Amino acid sequence: MTKGFIPEAIMQGLLALTPEVFVLCLAFFIIIADLILPVKSKRNILDIAAVGLTGALLLTIGALFQQGMYIFNNALVVDSFARFFKIIILVSAVFMLLMSRDYKALENNKIGEYTALVVLVTLGMMLMAGASDLLMLFLSIEFVSIVFFVLVGFVKKDSKSREAAVKYFLIGAFSSAVFVYGASFLVGVTGASSFPSIQQYLIAHGISNLFIVGLLLMLVGFGFKIALVPFHMWAPDAYEGAPAPVTAFLSVASKSAGVAVLIRTFLAILPDNSNVNLILALLAAITMTVGNLVALTQNNAKRLLAYSGIAHVGFIMMGFVAYGLFGVQSVLIYTLAYLFTNMGAFAFVIAIYNKTGSDDIRDYGGLSLVSPALAFVFFVFLISLAGVPPTAGFLGKLLVLGAAIDSGYTWLAVIGVLNSVVSLYFYARIAYFMYFAKEKKITEAIKPSLSLNIIIYSSLFMVLYICLLPEQFLNLAKKTVQLLTGSFHGY
């Protein structure tokens, strides 16, 4: 049975997890590099990490459509769906490292630690995207949360950063305690923790009330991770206090990983989704509305993007509530669009912060006069966030709304459209300050560094490309959903 030193099953698992193993080795390499390199050249560690993660990204893309399989006694599943989210996570990690290169608040002697943490949290999120066992799910979610607590509070001189970290920590620990209490019911009722075994139990014995209670308690944990509305209180504070690259990372990668586990868990262990679905639909509606309404009055760019991110989660949940091939497909496209749009927008916030030292949108006045091209690109990202054609955000919203109507949630789609209109106001408000503000706070041309330019223009390219030539992305999403392993419904 066992050939050589390592048993065959473990070897097979490690082979399927090549990108993860690679990222883990990279993290150790960075810790060693941090010890060796002199303080002056520590910024290079960020480049090493970015190159390494790009390698992992290419490995993942190369294996995208390989047949899905369970590994390590069903603890993890490696299929196209997981790989799709791993790609999103890795792209945002690379962007985030590029953004950090010239983010001023980071001190040179802390860069090594910072990079190692970022690489490790990327590994955690990649495991999260593939978790198919309640134990693995809990461990990976905690892994990601604990590292993010540290990253949010990373700038020690900034008391806002510390405060954000404490608030994030207290709410995060609370929600993970509720999550694990819910998971204990699931494990208790079924006597198993891996999704395939739970599925088998449910097919044989049916679903019990205790099981549903456990699942709803677990929803608190998921809701915290993706900032769904009753559990979103940490998001604005953590986003405002954290260093801006971490904020961008938190808003895109951590959220996509949360969406991935949420979808996989509910598809895998919830056979009859009607009642729970109604709860999810209500949460989606509340999330969209609260996110958009509170965003109307925000003046801090990071905080505004936090509330806009909450609203976007509402839209993602709307696609998920629709279930089915089309629903999940729309979620994938929406997440992809959200990735590039949000990363582009944050790159601008950082570029302006590096110049003026302010995150206040009222200080953006005069941007259109001194650097009109950049202001226009920023404008494109803003309308993509609002969901106006011809941008990726529009395609995402269109698909999500279509999926909701398709599965009979017309009321939800109506709320979604109304919310889109509301959101247009506060995105346009940023554009207003950029173009028409009387006080011209920005007097010199903003010249983003090379790494920020790479992010801005590649994001711009993708935002336009996804909307103008959507066919291949739609095919990709469709194929990804069809290859999803372990769903109750089977596409």
Add this chain to the structure above:
Amino acid sequence: MSNLYFYTVIIVSLVLFLIGVYGVLTRRNAIGILMAIEIMFNAANINLVAFNKFMHLEASIGIIFPIFIITLAAAETAVGLALILAIYRNIKSVNVEKMELLKW
């Protein structure tokens, strides 16, 4: 008889959980909130072990899961205490109501 015993244990865990939730919602001291969260984790542990003992004696997951929870709770507390210590150096207090730089 054993059925009655089972329900007693589950109710104990539920009460512990609710004490934890109450503590989190009413405490103003960050360390106190942390302790309440620990109680909630332990409620989950009792639940898992009790279900394993009374309903799925053949399964081992109910025994293994709590070990991981205990370890993770310790790790989480370590990070949490470090963060609370960091903010204590700034505002000379661990009262969460004094943390008011970030609002709305």
